[in-house]
Amino acid sequence: MNLTFCLQCYTHTHTHTHTHTHTGQCPDKKKKIPLQTALLLPVKMEDKENSGDTSDSRYNKLICQEELNTDEHPIYSNQEKQQVSMTMMTSGSSLSRYKVLAVSLAVFAVILLTADIGLGVYYSRLTDGQHIIMDISSEVARLQVTYNAVIQRRDEAKKQLAKEISEEQLTKWELEHQTRRSKDYEKQINKIQTEIATLKSHIPMMREGCRHCLPGWTFMNSLCYYFAFSDTMPLKSWQDARQFCKKQGADLAVIDSREKNLAISDLIYNYYDPSKNIYQSGFWIGLRDVEEEGVWKWPDGQRLTEGYWNDGEPNNQGNEDCAAAYPRSNPFKSWNDAPCNYDLKWICEMAPRVTSL
Numbered sequence: 001m002n003l004t005f006c007l008q009c010y011t012h013t014h015t016h017t018h019t020h021t022h023t024g025q026c027p028d029k030k031k032k033i034p035l036q037t038a039l040l041l042p043v044k045m046e047d048k049e050n051s052g053d054t055s056d057s058r059y060n061k062l063i064c065q066e067e068l069n070t071d072e073h074p075i076y077s078n079q080e081k082q083q084v085s086m087t088m089m090t091s092g093s094s095l096s097r098y099k100v101l102a103v104s105l106a107v108f109a110v111i112l113l114t115a116d117i118g119l120g121v122y123y124s125r126l127t128d129g130q131h132i133i134m135d136i137s138s139e140v141a142r143l144q145v146t147y148n149a150v151i152q153r154r155d156e157a158k159k160q161l162a163k164e165i166s167e168e169q170l171t172k173w174e175l176e177h178q179t180r181r182s183k184d185y186e187k188q189i190n191k192i193q194t195e196i197a198t199l200k201s202h203i204p205m206m207r208e209g210c211r212h213c214l215p216g217w218t219f220m221n222s223l224c225y226y227f228a229f230s231d232t233m234p235l236k237s238w239q240d241a242r243q244f245c246k247k248q249g250a251d252l253a254v255i256d257s258r259e260k261n262l263a264i265s266d267l268i269y270n271y272y273d274p275s276k277n278i279y280q281s282g283f284w285i286g287l288r289d290v291e292e293e294g295v296w297k298w299p300d301g302q303r304l305t306e307g308y309w310n311d312g313e314p315n316n317q318g319n320e321d322c323a324a325a326y327p328r329s330n331p332f333k334s335w336n337d338a339p340c341n342y343d344l345k346w347i348c349e350m351a352p353r354v355t356s357l
Helices: 035-039 079-208 238-247 258-270
Strands: 010-014 020-024 210-212 218-220 223-227 283-288 322-325 335-338 345-350 353-355
Touching (some): 079 258, 238 345
Antiparallel strands (some): 210 353, 322 335
């Protein structure tokens, strides 16, 4: 279909409100041209002074076909040229749009490719991260199992240690108990041995006849002993104590055997009053070194062969020439030397008297 348009009579008015008014009437004498050609014709500007239109924007008249034949517009001399020109312009515009579209698509494809590569890298890293997390989780789970096993073994070791400590404590208590029992047994053994020795001492008496001691005397080891235990009796020096014994037909005690020492030490220790000073609780025995310092002799002149001195004794401190037995728990450390004029208790000894049956 061919559209024609009168160029001479076409007027285009443009107002501010963007309302377009198109009028086109062409007289018969004017030649009609195709609309496509008319749209490509240049406009001829007229001076503003010759126009009475006060509008801000004015569009001048388009010239008609006859004016196209003038020298001013040689390119539009015929219809064929107009159609070729219009076709070339339309093809060029379409080609430009295709190029722009192709470039846009290429850019978009590059963007998509870049995004795809980025997403691939991100996904790869994310996958690697997930693998690492899974490996870490597996390692944590393995360590947790190991930790739980170690904790369980530790708790079992603690229980075993507590059990062994309890058993050790029980063993200590049992050892202490057995030690006390052993000491008790030792005391009982010593007591039994003393009783046996006493009974043995009675055997000669029974063979030789009935023997007895004076009232207030004690029969031990086949001998009679007098212990000045009474607090009503005044203390005496070594010499006065010996005179007391002699008046009774006796003499100060001679402790020349282990059995005698054990029996006498046990007896005076049992009568000892701990509230009193031990150095005032000693008992004179018949031993001194008045003739020669360091040479201890009994009343019968026999030298001492075995003494039961306390640690550091005898030391002859202050002219100590006489010996005394003291109430100590260790009977083998019961002797001290003391000044002979010092007042102490005493022990007398004599043989028992024989009476006829």
